[in-house]
Structures are given as structure tokens and as C-alpha cells.
Amino acid sequence: MITVAFDQNREDPRPYIEKAKPTHPSLIDTEHRVADLYGIINVSTVVWIDKGKIVRPNAIEYGSDMFTQFHGLESAPHLAAVRAWVNDGTIENADAESIKSRMMAPTADEQLARAEFALAWHLSQAGNAEAAERHYVRAGELSPFDWTIRRGSMPIRGQNPMGPEFFELAQEWDAAGKPGYVSESAKRGL
């Protein structure tokens, strides 16, 4: 297992990592590089990789049922699937065409949103919050349900990621039919 935290500094995920005492690599991605490379738009997202190949594409999965009421996903099916994969190599829908059909390639707007986010983060680090804010807003407009951008930018912008801006985003997402691979995961039983 490799975990990657999309946080803007090492201190925010530190308490969780120190409490878990992981024996696997537990990494911090302040630039959201892995989000871009793997088309990740929400957390927690898992990708299964075997000998350098993706064998199960991006899916929202959880290690517990703490937030099942919110997103509707139970942890048990995925945990059982991981055990089967590790123990005897079993993977459902593992042929290449099936995997490719489930990969959600980004749109041009979503990639532009990532560039806007990178620019905004650079401006934030330079202390130019006013200019950064314009680009965070633009990134959110271009990719309105990329949670790594909209919710991920909340702590940087002085917003509470569990506060009013989060619930506003959650309502927007709910009203739009919960787009993204959350609903895809649920529909496909992945």
C-alpha cells in the first residue's frame, strides 16, 4: 500500500500518519501531482496497480463506514475485494477493455482547472491571497465537482472544509446527481 495525502503542508496530515504508524510509504503531495497524473477528483480514491499496470481504475472507497450516510458507499465490499486480490489475485472485470471503459479521462476544462489551481497555489505560497483567490474561483468554475480543487483549497483560503462552503458544495453536487466516479463506483458495484 502507498498512501498519498493531498494536503498543502506536512503538518495537516501528520497527526493521522503518526497515529496510524504505517509501515507502508505514507506520502504528502502538496502540488496534487498524483491527482493530475491519475485523474483523481475526490478523496478517498483508490487505484489498484500490479507490476506497473492499472488493474482497477479510480474509485471512491473507504476503510470504514463513518461517512456512509453521506456518500452511500459501504466499506466491506471493497475491503473483501482487496483481500481476494492480495490473497489469490482475483479481480472482477479485469480484462483490459473493461478497465479502459471505466477510466474517466479528464476534459480540457478539467485540465485547465488543474493549471489554474497550480497557479493559485503558487500565488498563495507567495503571499498574494487576493490574486490567488481569483484563480481558485476560476478553477472551481471550470471543474465544479473536483473536490481536490474546491474542498482542497478551502483551508488555504481561510475557509472551513467542514463549514458552510463545504455544505454548499455538497448540496450543488447532490442536486447535480452526485457526478464523478462516486456514483460510477456505486452503479458498477466496484
Add this chain to the structure above:
Amino acid sequence: MSETTFTLIDESRPIETTAHVDGANVTLAPEAVRAALGWELKPEGLCRGQVCVPVRDDRIAESGIALDALANALGRPLALDAENHVAALGASADVRRAQFASLEAPDFELPDLAGAMHRLSDHSDKKVLLVAYASW
């Protein structure tokens, strides 16, 4: 129009270069583009290694390369803040689509809490459950 320091973020890697900034128009010298991004202006177009991209925009010339024209020629998304002399060039959706179709897991290198660097490819002989999460 005067030459000034300009930051070009290339897929999250900031590069300090120089550019002419005139309002929203940002122009780099071909040498600056070559040094920053590795693309060289040649008679056949913009070239990097064995790859050449044809140039059909006269704002890409030996006298200067307009940043938005460069992004367009390379098919890359451009986020620009000319006032603050910084821009970000992202990866194109086409590049990501082709990469996804290959099913190759892109390599990356990131630090852990102690600052030690780790690469995905260090585990290329194993099954890897890649889990992305956040404290927020």
C-alpha cells in the same frame, strides 16, 4: 515593453525565466523557451528531442514566442496571471487520455513526513494499493 522575471509552472514545477509582459501579452525569447521547457524553434517547427510540432501562428518567431500561442501549439492548458508575472502550463487532456488508455501507472516521486523521497516505481514488482486521501 521591458524584460522582467517571470515564473513558468510546468506541471507543478516552477521555473524562473524572463519574459516581456505587455498587459495580458507575455512573450518569451526562443532561448528562454528552450531553457525552460526544452522546446526549440527550428524551421520545421517547435522541436524537443525527436518530436516536432508544426507552427502555424506568426506569434511564434525568432523575434519572440507568445506564451498563449506556445501553449496552443503544444496543446497544453495555460493559466496566466500576467499582472503577477506567473503562468502555469498543465498537461493536455489528450495526453492524459492516451496515458489512461495504455493502462500504464504513471510514476511519481513524493516525500514522506520525514522528507525521505519515495517513487512508485520502487514497487514495480509488487501489487500496489494506491490510496489518495486528505486531512480536509
